[in-house]
Amino acid sequence: MQNKEISYILSEWSDEFNESLSKTNSLCVALFSVDKELLFATPVMKSLLKGEPSASLINPTFDKLLTIKSNKSLIFEGFLTIGDYYSINSSIVAHVFKKKDQLLIVGGADTAQLLDQYKSMQNLNQQINNLQRQLLKEKSTLENTLNQLNETNAELQQVNATKDKFFSIIAHDLRSPFNSIIGFSDLLVEQIKMKDIEGIDEYAQIIIESSNKAMDLLMNLMEWSRSQTGRMDFKPELLNIEHFVQEIIPLYDNIAEQKSITISHNLPHNISVLADKAMISTVFRNLIANAIKFTMSGGEITVSAIEQHNEILFSIRDTGVGISNDNLGKIFQLDQSCSTLGTSQEKGTGLGLILCKEFVEKHGGKIWVESEEGIGSTFYFTLPYKKEES
Numbered sequence: 209m210q211n212k213e214i215s216y217i218l219s220e221w222s223d224e225f226n227e228s229l230s231k232t233n234s235l236c237v238a239l240f241s242v243d244k245e246l247l248f249a250t251p252v253m254k255s256l257l258k259g260e261p262s263a264s265l266i267n268p269t270f271d272k273l274l275t276i277k278s279n280k281s282l283i284f285e286g287f288l289t290i291g292d293y294y295s296i297n298s299s300i301v302a303h304v305f306k307k308k309d310q311l312l313i314v315g316g317a318d319t320a321q322l323l324d325q326y327k328s329m330q331n332l333n334q335q336i337n338n339l340q341r342q343l344l345k346e347k348s349t350l351e352n353t354l355n356q357l358n359e360t361n362a363e364l365q366q367v368n369a370t371k372d373k374f375f376s377i378i379a380h381d382l383r384s385p386f387n388s389i390i391g392f393s394d395l396l397v398e399q400i401k402m403k404d405i406e407g408i409d410e411y412a413q414i415i416i417e418s419s420n421k422a423m424d425l426l427m428n429l430m431e432w433s434r435s436q437t438g439r440m441d442f443k444p445e446l447l448n449i450e451h452f453v454q455e456i457i458p459l460y461d462n463i464a465e466q467k468s469i470t471i472s473h474n475l476p477h478n479i480s481v482l483a484d485k486a487m488i489s490t491v492f493r494n495l496i497a498n499a500i501k502f503t504m505s506g507g508e509i510t511v512s513a514i515e516q517h518n519e520i521l522f523s524i525r526d527t528g529v530g531i532s533n534d535n536l537g538k539i540f541q542l543d544q545s546c547s548t549l550g551t552s553q554e555k556g557t558g559l560g561l562i563l564c565k566e567f568v569e570k571h572g573g574k575i576w577v578e579s580e581e582g583i584g585s586t587f588y589f590t591l592p593y594k595k596e597e598s
Contacts, residue, residue: 236300236315244270247310256300258292266291273304273311281305288315388418442570446480447488449513449520449593456492457511460500469503471496473511481520481591487567488591494560495524495587502528502585519573520593523586530581539577540565564589 217225229237229250236256239248244262257264265273267289276283284304291297302315392411399408457471464471481488492511499509507527514521531539539561568575568589579585 234316236302236313238313240270240311240313242274242309242311253313253315256290256298258295264290264292266293266297270311273306276306278306281307288313386418386422389415389422392418442484442487444482444484444571447483447485449479449481450475450477452485452488453492453511453513456489456496459493460496463497464500464509467500467503467505467507469500469505469507469509471509471511475511475513476515476520479513479515479520479593481593483571483591484567487570491564491567491589492524494564498560498587499524499526499528499585502526502530504528507584515593518592519590521588521590523588525584525586527584530583531577531579531585532581536577536579540575 229235234252235250236253237248237250238246238253238257238261240246240262244260246257246261249257249261262270265288268284273284282303283306284302286301287299288302288304289297289299300315302313305312305314392415396408396411396415399405399411453473453475457473460471496509496511503509503526509527510523510525512523512525541562564587565575568591571591573590573592575587575589577585577587
């Protein structure tokens, strides 16, 4: 029935069919003579043919088609590759007919092939979308990493600038005691040469004090350097507060006596802190030395400790000159220079307080100061504790 209808269309609608055939982009039709002359081709077929039309049939070739023997006019049915050997070629599903001295090629787009290509395009599009999402994600990650690197770089630059400033302060303050040592040593040598011994005991005392100041500063600098490079071992142990502090205070009896300063303590019995002995000893030594430095002759220093919650609160109170509000926020900062002369013109760098802060925080504690100018200062810090068995 279908063939009759097609025959009817070709006979009754020949003009209309011819017009549609000449304009269609989906139907590939070409008519050749057996002598390889192109007699007719639809527009889309013309676009596929390259150079010599008959030579554009690549697989099977024009010559191959001519050799096919068949009892019917249909001599070939399948994929026909059209193009040349120098570019990407097209394949169409085609029927090739041979009648008399002519070859008729009728082909078109294969629906199954188009569906497969469509699915492939969908998969490819999905892969592209996934790749775009992945690229966006990686771009975001890279931007975050870049921001972190920029922040870290800014922090490192700030740290380097801070340390440069800090070491310039150290170098400046080391120069003073060494100048005193060198200067008064020269005076001693000259006076001994002249056999003039008057005042040499005073010069010797100044040399000793300057040497001690330089040694204290170098010791603090060495401990700070070790803490910064991770070479200072942290070895906490149980330390009896009363015994431990009573071992440190006598180290400052001579210095306190020279300024007629009284050092007393108010310490709990049978209470131990879990602490690194060397680090906490440095904390107490620096805080007591500072208290002596800024306390006037005849003043008092009190070392106390009380139990509260799960920690011990220590305090070192003096009746010294106090700290100005401007300097209160700077004394624990490496990048701030707020060193002031003591009541006997003692010099310092503030490094001791920075060490105190680092060592206390290493134990999980806190350190702070309360002060009033002309009244005195109290330095507080906390440490974990353990009650001893009685």
